[in-house]
Amino acid sequence: xxxxxxxxxxxxxxCFGGRTVVDHVSMDIGQGRISGFLGPNxxxxxxxxxxxxGLLIPDEGEGTVLGLDLATCRAEIKQKVGYMTQRxxxxxxxxxxxNLNFFADAHGLSDKKRRVTAALEQLGLATxxxxxxxxxxGGWKQRLALxxxxxxxxxxxxxxxxxxxxxxxxxxxxxxxxxxxxxEGVTVLVSTHYMDEAERxxxxxxxxxxVLRARGTAQEIIRDSGLVALTGEGPGADRLAPKLEKxxxxxxxxxxxTTVHVCGEEMGALREAVNEIAPEIRWHETEPTLEDIxxxxxxxxxxxxxxxxx
Amino acid sequence: xxxxxxxxxxxxxxxxxxxxxxxxxxxLVVAMPLIQLSLFGFAINxxxxxxxxxxxxxxxSVYTRTIQAALKNSSYFDLVPVTRPGEGEEMLRQGxxxxxIIIPPNFSRDLVRGDQPQLLVLADATDPASTxxxxxxxxQSVLSGLRHDLIGPMMARxxxxxxxxxxxxxxxxxxxxxxHNIVPGLLAIVxxxxxxxxxxxxxxxxxxxxxxxxxxATPLRPxxxxxxxxxxxxxxGVLQTIIILGxxxxxxxxxxxxxxxxxxxxxLVFVTVSLLLGFTLSTxxxxxxxxxxxxxxxxxPSILLSGFAFPFAGxxxxxxxxxxxxxxxxxxxxxxxxxxxGWGFGxxxxxxxxLIAMGVALAFLAAHRYGDTLx
Numbered sequence: 001x002x003x004x005x006x007x008x009x010x011x012x013x014x015c016f017g018g019r020t021v022v023d024h025v026s027m028d029i030g031q032g033r034i035s036g037f038l039g040p041n042x043x044x045x046x047x048x049x050x051x052x053x054g055l056l057i058p059d060e061g062e063g064t065v066l067g068l069d070l071a072t073c074r075a076e077i078k079q080k081v082g083y084m085t086q087r088x089x090x091x092x093x094x095x096x097x098x099n100l101n102f103f104a105d106a107h108g109l110s111d112k113k114r115r116v117t118a119a120l121e122q123l124g125l126a127t128x129x130x131x132x133x134x135x136x137x138g139g140w141k142q143r144l145a146l147x148x149x150x151x152x153x154x155x156x157x158x159x160x161x162x163x164x165x166x167x168x169x170x171x172x173x174x175x176x177x178x179x180x181x182x183x184e185g186v187t188v189l190v191s192t193h194y195m196d197e198a199e200r201x202x203x204x205x206x207x208x209x210x211v212l213r214a215r216g217t218a219q220e221i222i223r224d225s226g227l228v229a230l231t232g233e234g235p236g237a238d239r240l241a242p243k244l245e246k247x248x249x250x251x252x253x254x255x256x257x258t259t260v261h262v263c264g265e266e267m268g269a270l271r272e273a274v275n276e277i278a279p280e281i282r283w284h285e286t287e288p289t290l291e292d293i294x295x296x297x298x299x300x301x302x303x304x305x306x307x308x309x310x
Numbered sequence: 311x312x313x314x315x316x317x318x319x320x321x322x323x324x325x326x327x328x329x330x331x332x333x334x335x336x337x338l339v340v341a342m343p344l345i346q347l348s349l350f351g352f353a354i355n356x357x358x359x360x361x362x363x364x365x366x367x368x369x370x371s372v373y374t375r376t377i378q379a380a381l382k383n384s385s386y387f388d389l390v391p392v393t394r395p396g397e398g399e400e401m402l403r404q405g406x407x408x409x410x411i412i413i414p415p416n417f418s419r420d421l422v423r424g425d426q427p428q429l430l431v432l433a434d435a436t437d438p439a440s441t442x443x444x445x446x447x448x449x450q451s452v453l454s455g456l457r458h459d460l461i462g463p464m465m466a467r468x469x470x471x472x473x474x475x476x477x478x479x480x481x482x483x484x485x486x487x488x489x490h491n492i493v494p495g496l497l498a499i500v501x502x503x504x505x506x507x508x509x510x511x512x513x514x515x516x517x518x519x520x521x522x523x524x525x526x527a528t529p530l531r532p533x534x535x536x537x538x539x540x541x542x543x544x545x546x547g548v549l550q551t552i553i554i555l556g557x558x559x560x561x562x563x564x565x566x567x568x569x570x571x572x573x574x575x576x577x578l579v580f581v582t583v584s585l586l587l588g589f590t591l592s593t594x595x596x597x598x599x600x601x602x603x604x605x606x607x608x609x610x611p612s613i614l615l616s617g618f619a620f621p622f623a624g625x626x627x628x629x630x631x632x633x634x635x636x637x638x639x640x641x642x643x644x645x646x647x648x649x650x651x652g653w654g655f656g657x658x659x660x661x662x663x664x665l666i667a668m669g670v671a672l673a674f675l676a677a678h679r680y681g682d683t684l685x
Binding site: 093 | 520524
């Protein structure tokens with residue numbers, strides 16, 4: 001990457017009521033990249049996104065967005081960033097067109113009518129533009145929200161769990177749209193819980209309870225995880241997971257259909273454990289999945305989202 | 311500047327559409343002043359007449375008949391004769407009558423002899439306001455009634471002429487018509503209720519519906535959001551004012567002595583201050599429910615301490631200070647001043663000045679509280 005990163009934050013920290021929600025997170029996101037932002041619920045993903053788009057001021061740390069300082073240029077950043085909230089944040093008692101008109105006016109866009117009409121056509125909502133936004137289905141709401149936050153042609157898109165509760169086809173179309181935008185040079189930071197979506201990103205950032213635990217492409221994360229995995233096939237393999245998980249050397253075990261998937265940190269110990277429990281099953285080495293790694297990371301991280309009574 | 315106006319326009323249009331799709335709220339805006347006016351305008355009377363008075367007459371003569379007729383003619387009393395001893399006290403205790411008037415035995419004889427007989431008037435003073443004026447009317451009507459009978463040889467018994475001729479002029483509302491005072495006051499009360507409640511809910515609603523985050527993520531500045539939310543309600547305030555003044559002039563015949571434009575300016579300032587107050591309250595509220603409770607917390611003192619319901623001068627000074635802090639207090643003076651006392655714009659300046667100062671302070675507080683972040 002020769003050019004400056006579109007988003008660059010270093011050591012940003014946010015505390016709410018004495019609880020550190022985001023703890024010294026640093027990351028760079030290159031222009032035109034799609035970065036997946038993963039992590040358990042309450043791990044600080046939304047807070048990080050809000051700090052990047054100027055909705056929250058970091059307690060510590062600094063950063064730039066498109067070269068603009070996070071601490072001093074929040075108004076300019078808001079004009080160049082598109083932020084899609086986790087909860088549907090458009091006005092449900094306004095029609096689709098009225099919602100888009102609002103965002104066009106709020107951003108002071110020239111050529112409002114043409115842009116809104118173009119957005120409606122691209123959405124496939126041109127004929128339903130007078131429908132109230134609140135009456136749309138989940139998938140359509142998502143697409144409308146994306147259209148609203150891209151209307152001003154932002155250079156950066158921050159999407160907070162945009163596809164939660166959306167059906168696979170709508171999700172596929174949504175991701176096609178994100179890739180199309182990235183192709184035009186838009187930088188995207190998208191938080192998600194779906195592994196298949198993580199794999200559609202150029203790179204991934206994994207945050208657990210405020211701490212950035214892994215960063216890189218999917219291959220890099222798998223390579224650097226230090227985990228190894230085995231898949232077992234045979235009669236009753238899928239029922240072995242609970243037994244396997246208790247063995248030393250097995251980090252986790254889970255049934256996948258009729259097979260069982262185990263992983264651990266060392267192949268020798270893993271083989272020993274599975275052969276002891278289920279020698280009759282055919283075991284073969286596989287690559288650990290992103291899910292394996294994330295669950296492993298999550299279990300290693302202390303959950304500070306629940307306050308422990310002193 | 312042009313961008314800023316465009317952003318305010320965005321908010322205005324949005325608020326307008328939302329209001330348009332909420333016909334119940336809009337209906338209330340029109341119906342509330344009408345309902346309140348017809349309820350309070352007709353119902354409240356600070357000078358109650360035709361109060362029930364039991365009369366226990368233990369004597370019968372031209373004088374006692376004159377006294378009864380005089381009491382009746384004062385229009386304060388409707389007389390109910392008492393048939394047996396003790397019945398009058400019982401009626402007073404049970405609240406069937408507000409007064410018991412006892413004419414003692416030998417009243418006329420004592421009167422003629424010059425023994426200055428007593429006429430006992432017992433008033434139910436549980437609620438002092440309701441019997442006050444009537445009590446004051448008793449002596450006056452008895453004396454002026456008897457004066458006609460105390461002629462010829464009885465002239466000596468007639469009350470002597472007062473050494474001083476006290477002249478009382480009831481200015482601005484000579485007939486003491488309560489509705490002339492209440493109805494203009496209702497303009498202030500209805501406007502505060504609508505303006506404060508509706509704006510206080512509006513920001514809380516953005517927060518509750520999750521649209522606040524989106525508003526904050528746009529380039530909209532706090533002052534622009536405020537302007538966009540306040541301006542549509544100014545129009546509503548104007549509509550309510552027209553309705554209330556129309557009813558006041560046509561139905562209640564309230565006089566309008568001063569210049570209309572002086573009242574118009576005062577009203578616009580007051581509406582804006584109320585809206586800013588509502589907006590400020592809403593920045594403290596996390597939900598619409600809390601916003602409602604806060605505005606009620608404001609409305610009640612506005613009715614009780616502002617001089618709308620009870621005399622302002624009758625309150626202890628600490629309560630008067632509290633009252634001075636309420637925008638309604640100052641607007642009440644403007645409305646009553648312009649409509650009843652014929653105040654010109656110059657006369658309203660002190661009150662309007664206080665209102666403007668309140669508005670400026672509130673605008674800064676609200677903009678500071680609203681902020682451009684989620685914190």
